Amino acid sequence: MNIVMMGAQGTGKGTVAGLLKEKLDIPHISTGEIFRKNIAEETELGKIATKYADEGKLVPDEVTNEMVKNRLNEADCKNGFILDGYPRNLVQAKELDKILGENGRKVDLVVHLFTPSDEIVERVMARRECPNCKKVYNMILNKPKNGEICDDCGIELIKRVDDTEEKLKTRLNIFYTETEPVIRFYRNKGVVKDEEVSVRINRLADQAAEDVIKNIQ
Numbered sequence: 001m002n003i004v005m006m007g008a009q010g011t012g013k014g015t016v017a018g019l020l021k022e023k024l025d026i027p028h029i030s031t032g033e034i035f036r037k038n039i040a041e042e043t044e045l046g047k048i049a050t051k052y053a054d055e056g057k058l059v060p061d062e063v064t065n066e067m068v069k070n071r072l073n074e075a076d077c078k079n080g081f082i083l084d085g086y087p088r089n090l091v092q093a094k095e096l097d098k099i100l101g102e103n104g105r106k107v108d109l110v111v112h113l114f115t116p117s118d119e120i121v122e123r124v125m126a127r128r129e130c131p132n133c134k135k136v137y138n139m140i141l142n143k144p145k146n147g148e149i150c151d152d153c154g155i156e157l158i159k160r161v162d163d164t165e166e167k168l169k170t171r172l173n174i175f176y177t178e179t180e181p182v183i184r185f186y187r188n189k190g191v192v193k194d195e196e197v198s199v200r201i202n203r204l205a206d207q208a209a210e211d212v213i214k215n216i217q
């Protein structure tokens, strides 16, 4: 099953993808995480990406498309994958269809997570990440056991450099103008499953994941 996660920043795409990965035994591919890893390791790709990612802007399509194409053609994606953070505009969505079409594949399911906008800002500001295992915590909704320390690694959590109010504004703006049309693109194909994630209705990412799993079995 080829799955695409869609939704604004902080809606829980990574969390849902992680749960789906365990259940379905297919890889979780987060383009943001791949870029951050390359930036940390100062690879050629990282040197290009850092200029954009640090500002909360999109890395150019040619660079991103090439990276995703290579990743999706690796052996572990043969039985499916969960894409998280791609496609983010219509150019990328059409490229994804092309990449998959070359091997007779297609997008089977788009999981669309949505959250009220005031909650989005609160969530992203409370987000912390383990620099070692990359596990994501939330200081309001999903706190580590002690202070700001990773439960598994025992080291101090960090805030992503692009998780400031100003950069989040840039990122959300790109989401509403460039990424929302992609959701419509998939809606027209009839593959979108909408899931609300919000504390107001007492529904978090794990419930959304459970619902998605129930629907595909």
Ligand code: ADP
Residues within 6 Å of the ligand: 008, 009, 010, 031, 032, 033, 035, 052, 053, 054, 056, 057, 058, 059, 060, 064, 084, 085, 086, 087, 088, 092, 162, 171
């Ligand atoms: P966000 O919380 O803004 O969705 P991500 O972790 O998904 O952040 O991505 C971090 C950064 O990596 C983005 O701001 C962007 O610079 C880059 N990036 C990730 N995915 C893409 C993509 N599909 N196209 C272009 N740039 C991307």
Ligand code: ZN
Residues within 6 Å of the ligand: 130, 131, 132, 133, 134, 135, 150, 151, 152, 153, 154
């Ligand atoms: Zn850790």
